[in-house]
Amino acid sequence: MRSSMLLAVLVMLVGLLVPGVAAAAKPAKETEGVPVRVIVLDAERGPISTAVIRHPLEADRHRVNSVDGSWEASVLYMPDGSELRFTPGMTLELEISAPGFMTQVFQYQVRKRKNVVELSLPKIEMDDTTIEEPVISFGRDLPREPTEAPPQ
Amino acid sequence: MRPPKLFRPASLAILAALALPAFAAGWSSFENTFPALPCQDGWAGCVVDGSGHGPGALKDAAGRPLPADARFGWFDLKPTHNLSAFVSLSAYSGPIGGEVVAPEPVAAPEPVAAPEPVAAPEPAVADASEPTTTAGSRGGGTPTSTPTNTVQPTAVASNTTSTTTTTPVGTMRPPNTPTTATTSTTGTTSTTASTPVGTMRPPNTPTTTTSTLAPTTNPTQTVAATPPTTSNPTTPPVAAAVKTGPTDDSCDDLVKLEPAAMMGTLRVGQTKCLEGRVNSESQQTTKDKVSRLMITNAEAAGDKGNWERLMKRHLEDIDRSDPDLCFKYALHLSRGGSGRSQGVIRWADYSLENKAKWSGQTYKTRVFSLYKLRAEAAQRLWQDAEKEFAEGERSDEKEAKAAKYRGQAKDYAREWLDYAKASAQDTKTAMALCVSSSGNRAFCEGG
Structure with missing residues (x-):
C-alpha cells in the first residue's frame, strides 16, 4: 500500500515536471535569435552588389551578398560587447547604404519566421547640367593706366 | 487475484486526471493555426489582391478553414494569397488626414544625346569683290534617283590650276582649293553655289536655291535641308563647289583673329600658323595668348577632340593659373x-x-x-x-x-x-x- 502510494506520487511529480522541462528547453532555442533576411535592390529591382547594412549603434558594416544583394543574420554584436538577438516582436532598426545610392534607415518588426524584407534604394542624382561654364577670355595685355604727375 | 490498488481503474483515472495539465497544450501551440502576424510585410493585417487579410483563419474554395499564413490549401493544394514570399509592401494610395491627392508628377523626358558634330567644314570667307551666284538649281524637288554603290566621277574645274580634273564623287577636296563649278557626269546637277566645302549632299540631289552672300556657317542645317540617303548610307555624298578668293593665313595680329576664333572659323592655314607660334614663341605670355585663341576656335567650331587636346596642352605646358580654364576642363x-x-x-x-x-x-x-x-x-x-x-x-x-x-x-x-x-x-x-x-x-x- 505504502509503496503504491509512493509510486503514484512519483508519477504525479514526473507529470508535473514534464511541461517545466519542455518550457526550459524552449528558451534554449530562442537564444539563437530569429534570422532576418534583407534584400537590397535598386529601382529596377536588380540587386545592389555593393550595399552595406549596419545597425545605428553598431561599428561594423555588413556587406550584402554580391550576387543577390541579400544579407541575413539573427544576432548583432554591439561595440559594448552586448549581443542583439532578433526575437519575434522586437523592432529592428537598420541603416542600408551603397555608393551612389541614397542611404535609408528602416524599422522592421521581427516575426517568428519568414523575415524577408526587400528594400530598394533610390539613386543619387548627380547632374552637372546646371553648372554654368565660364567663358574663356583672350589673352590681352592690359594697358597701363597713366599715373598722375607727382605734385611739385 | 486482485490487482494492486495503484492499478485499479479508479486510481488510474485519478492519475490520468492529475497528469492531464502536464500534457495540455498552451495557447502558443495554436500559433501555427492563428499566426499573430500573417501578412508578408510583418503586419497583422493587409490587403492582398484587393481583399482584406488578417490573423483569422483562411478558407479554401470549399470553405474549409486554413491557417492564416498557409501558402497552399491543405485539402486541395491550391495556392492561397500567401503563395509568394516576395510580395512588395502594400502602399496606401489615398489622401492622408484630409489632404488633397496630388497628381503624379510627369516624368521628365530622357535627355537626348547631342548629335555628333559633323565634320567641320572649311570656312568659306565671303569675299565682297566676288559676288556669289546660284544657278542651275532645280529647287525644292524631291529626288527621284537614288545613289548607288558605283563611284561616279565628277569633273571639277579649279581656278587655281586652270585645269579640269576628274575626281570621284565624295573625295575630300584639299583645303584652300576653291572650285568654281562641279559638273556631274550624270547630268542632273550643275551648280555654282556659295555653300562651303564639306556641305553634305547626296548625289543626284537637286540643290535648293540660295542667294545668300554670307557663307553657310552651320553645316548641320544644310544637311538637314537635304533629303536623307535612303538606299545606301555608305555612298559618299557629293561635296558642293565653293568659290572663294585668295586667303591670308598669317597670324601675327592675334587681335584681328579673335572674331573668327569666336565663330570657330579660323582657316586651317591660320591654325597651322598659330600652332607654329605656340611651338616657336619664346615668351610664355605670347604662347598663352596664341593657345587661348586656338582653344576658343576649337570650342566654337564644336571640335571637342581638338579642344580637349589644346586645353590639356595649355594647362600642362603653358599655364594653369587661370581658374576658369581649370574649371572648364x-x-x-x-x-x-x-x-x-x-x-x-x-x-x-x-x-x-x-x-x-x-x-x-x-x-x-x-x-x-x-x-x-x-x-x-x-x-x-x-x-x-x-x-x-x-x-x-x-x-x-x-x-x-x-x-x-x-x-x-x-x-x-x-x-x-x-x-x-x-x-x-x-x-x-x-x-x-x-x-x-x-x-x-x-x-x-x-x-
Whole structure:
C-alpha cells in the first residue's frame, strides 16, 4: 500500500515536471535569435552588389551578398560587447547604404519566421547640367593706366 | 487475484486526471493555426489582391478553414494569397488626414544625346569683290534617283590650276582649293553655289536655291535641308563647289583673329600658323595668348577632340593659373565617365587654388560647382572600387583601395556640404553623398 502510494506520487511529480522541462528547453532555442533576411535592390529591382547594412549603434558594416544583394543574420554584436538577438516582436532598426545610392534607415518588426524584407534604394542624382561654364577670355595685355604727375 | 490498488481503474483515472495539465497544450501551440502576424510585410493585417487579410483563419474554395499564413490549401493544394514570399509592401494610395491627392508628377523626358558634330567644314570667307551666284538649281524637288554603290566621277574645274580634273564623287577636296563649278557626269546637277566645302549632299540631289552672300556657317542645317540617303548610307555624298578668293593665313595680329576664333572659323592655314607660334614663341605670355585663341576656335567650331587636346596642352605646358580654364576642363572631364574622375579632382583642385581671382556671386557659384564636381568624381571612384571588390575576385588590396576611395569621397562630400551650408546653397545632394560615404548622418550633420 505504502509503496503504491509512493509510486503514484512519483508519477504525479514526473507529470508535473514534464511541461517545466519542455518550457526550459524552449528558451534554449530562442537564444539563437530569429534570422532576418534583407534584400537590397535598386529601382529596377536588380540587386545592389555593393550595399552595406549596419545597425545605428553598431561599428561594423555588413556587406550584402554580391550576387543577390541579400544579407541575413539573427544576432548583432554591439561595440559594448552586448549581443542583439532578433526575437519575434522586437523592432529592428537598420541603416542600408551603397555608393551612389541614397542611404535609408528602416524599422522592421521581427516575426517568428519568414523575415524577408526587400528594400530598394533610390539613386543619387548627380547632374552637372546646371553648372554654368565660364567663358574663356583672350589673352590681352592690359594697358597701363597713366599715373598722375607727382605734385611739385 | 486482485490487482494492486495503484492499478485499479479508479486510481488510474485519478492519475490520468492529475497528469492531464502536464500534457495540455498552451495557447502558443495554436500559433501555427492563428499566426499573430500573417501578412508578408510583418503586419497583422493587409490587403492582398484587393481583399482584406488578417490573423483569422483562411478558407479554401470549399470553405474549409486554413491557417492564416498557409501558402497552399491543405485539402486541395491550391495556392492561397500567401503563395509568394516576395510580395512588395502594400502602399496606401489615398489622401492622408484630409489632404488633397496630388497628381503624379510627369516624368521628365530622357535627355537626348547631342548629335555628333559633323565634320567641320572649311570656312568659306565671303569675299565682297566676288559676288556669289546660284544657278542651275532645280529647287525644292524631291529626288527621284537614288545613289548607288558605283563611284561616279565628277569633273571639277579649279581656278587655281586652270585645269579640269576628274575626281570621284565624295573625295575630300584639299583645303584652300576653291572650285568654281562641279559638273556631274550624270547630268542632273550643275551648280555654282556659295555653300562651303564639306556641305553634305547626296548625289543626284537637286540643290535648293540660295542667294545668300554670307557663307553657310552651320553645316548641320544644310544637311538637314537635304533629303536623307535612303538606299545606301555608305555612298559618299557629293561635296558642293565653293568659290572663294585668295586667303591670308598669317597670324601675327592675334587681335584681328579673335572674331573668327569666336565663330570657330579660323582657316586651317591660320591654325597651322598659330600652332607654329605656340611651338616657336619664346615668351610664355605670347604662347598663352596664341593657345587661348586656338582653344576658343576649337570650342566654337564644336571640335571637342581638338579642344580637349589644346586645353590639356595649355594647362600642362603653358599655364594653369587661370581658374576658369581649370574649371572648364574639369567640367568637361566630368562628363566623360568615371575613368576621368582622377582628372576631374586634379583640375578642380588647381582651380580651387586660384579661386581668389573670382569675386561675389561668381565666386560662390564656381566654388560650389568645383566642390560638387570633386565630390561626385570621388563618389564615382569609390563606387567603381567597391564594385571591383564586390563583384570581382576579392583581395585585401582591393578592399584597401575601396576603403581609401571611400575616405576620399567622405572628405570631399563633407567639404562640399560645409561650403554649401556656409554659403546658403542647396545641401540636399551634398548631404546624400556625405551620408552615403560616411555611413553616419551624425558625422555630416555635426558642426
